[in-house]
Amino acid sequence: MARGLVEGILARDRGLLARAISLVEAEGADGDELYRQVCSLRRDSPIVAFTGPPGVGKSTLVGAYIGYLRREGKTVAVAAVDPSSPLSGGAILGDRLRMVEHDGDEGVFIRSLASRGQAGGLSAALYRVADVLSAAAYDVVIVETVGSGQVDVAVADVADVKVVVGAPGLGDHVQAIKAGILEIADILVLNKADTPHAEQAFGQLEAMLKLRAKSARDVPVVATIATLKSGIPELAAAIGARLTVDKLTDRPARDRDRARKLLAQAAARAVMDHIAQERSAHLARICDEVATGRASFTAATAEVIGMIAKTVITAQGRT
């Protein structure tokens, strides 16, 4: 199974790529083995993230950027993250439709990631999918997400260039950008630049850039009208300029750091699952003591960690 899929990835066979992604997204034993093989491959496609609040025209912008890259003869893969509740799993699919014009194009591969159901969480799934697309050696890998805390952090880790998209006249959207995603921007796009108050919004974005913790230097603000494909060459140039700033050189170090992060997440998740399922009288007593103020939270946490460590050692000793 895995051998055929690895060859499929390298050949950019769309059907096999889709199967490979589903497999690493789900993270079963087969996905685990396939992802190991993917990690042994060269993975050096530049990864460009587009993020921003809903309604700013992100998908249209990505579609226009794809068109630009295609006219340059470049192949493109897109991993689009659908926002969904941790409770409902409901996904917004409408936006995807705006990229459909590239659907028959063999040089473009578009994949939506559900944002739940992955054993390792969304960020881990995003890493794995980006690795598969990078191993497939697309000229550009695009990650598109709706700005929201957890995903943004993952995007910041996975992407070589982070494009944050806003639009004018949307008080709440500016607020949404202010609240966080501006911090990760390498490039800021003001889309819908032909709507009222665009100039004002442009000034607002530049002012907001100056407020952010990370230095605003070298963060260009690009005005676009994605529906008219206006401003796209400027955007592509800004992205290209970022990619030359030796972003792509130290991939091995990046991959090791990421492995450490993912291992930490996986170990933490194993501990959480263990505690959620553990039905021992010992744990029940600790919980009751915390709930009624007979034990401090810190002391109880240490006791729980010790309890799990003993369980792990015992279990590993048995195997």
Next chain:
Amino acid sequence: MARGLVEGILARDRGLLARAISLVEAEGADGDELYRQVCSLRRDSPIVAFTGPPGVGKSTLVGAYIGYLRREGKTVAVAAVDPSSPLSGGAILGDRLRMVEHDGDEGVFIRSLASRGQAGGLSAALYRVADVLSAAAYDVVIVETVGSGQVDVAVADVADVKVVVGAPGLGDHVQAIKAGILEIADILVLNKADTPHAEQAFGQLEAMLKLRAKSARDVPVVATIATLKSGIPELAAAIGARLTVDKLTDRPARDRDRARKLLAQAAARAVMDHIAQERSAHLARICDEVATGRASFTAATAEVIGMIAKTVITAQGRT
């Protein structure tokens, strides 16, 4: 220290309450001991959550609801969660201003929580602060948050009644609600019911309710105009009706479940921190093997967990 603060909480002394909250929010040794004492107190104030996307008038609505409760002679405490980026920590403070009319009122206590900087994460801090306010025996404790994945889940756990707020004519806001927070609603509010397309939005919300995973039965949709204080008695009645549905009876079981959840989070966090800081050659080798596809992720995770367990046992053996 802690003794005076516990008495301050019970007396609803505003200065001491504020100090107590800062202490349990920060989760140092003093906060740990104070929170233990809070957990030994009776904590049975009903907790009402208001959540929804920015721009729907949540704070104005909460302000109007506070006014209603005050006219009924009830005391009210509010914990408002400011959205902020995990990267920037930036907070939106403007909304708070809309509740200022109650600022001189001794029967109202309003507190903003920063959404980062808490050792235990936002949800753990929200639990602790709600417990302090509940121990202070306010007649109603309100938690106000901007709808966003992680916080919503915490709100769903902490609140006895979840009020989800939307507004008409905001395509994106309806989308934002659709994406998740609708799932946790006990009551749905359509605020700004005097603006265009209100009737259409009302129908849309009712239709969306029918789509959600959890049953839509018994989820009333209340139309309000918070700026005019219209619809507030109806909202208060809907909240009151939910609170009689024996939500408040099994607090001990709720507190034990929550203790288990928080202990699991804390243990997981300890594991993550350990791995982030661990500089051993052993861990470096594991990370490198994952990064280069020489070890599968699952095998590496098991190895890391075993490594940590041994470290814990050794460390606890030493103390």
